[in-house]
Amino acid sequence: MSSFGQSHSFYLFAMRNGKKKLGYGKTPEDALAVLRMRLSDEEMREILTDEFERIDQRKLQDVTPLLG
Numbered sequence: 001m002s003s004f005g006q007s008h009s010f011y012l013f014a015m016r017n018g019k020k021k022l023g024y025g026k027t028p029e030d031a032l033a034v035l036r037m038r039l040s041d042e043e044m045r046e047i048l049t050d051e052f053e054r055i056d057q058r059k060l061q062d063v064t065p066l067l068g
Contacts, residue, residue, distance in 0.1 A: 012063055014051035019068025021047050022060075028052050 011023045011031040023031030028049075036044055055063060 010055050010057060010060065011052045012055050012066070014048040015046045015068055016048065017046060017068060020063065020066040022063070022067060023052075028054075 008024060008026055009031075011025070011028050013021045013023060013028075013032070013035075015021055021035065023035045025031035025034050031052075032047070032049055035047070
């Protein structure tokens with residue numbers, strides 16, 4: 001079955017250094033799983049997994065300066 005019918009969202013996770021990390025998935029947990037595939041263990045330890053917000057695609061440019 002295709003995943004195109006399922007809604008995906010962008011999630012902005014807080015990091016220990018004050019920056020934010022952008023993830024994409026059906027749920028925050030799914031977005032973290034995608035980030036785990038892309039990032040090293042050290043980079044993942046910087047992410048505060050319980051501090052996140054869901055953002056709309058049209059607001060991506062607004063959060064670009066926050067990304068780290």
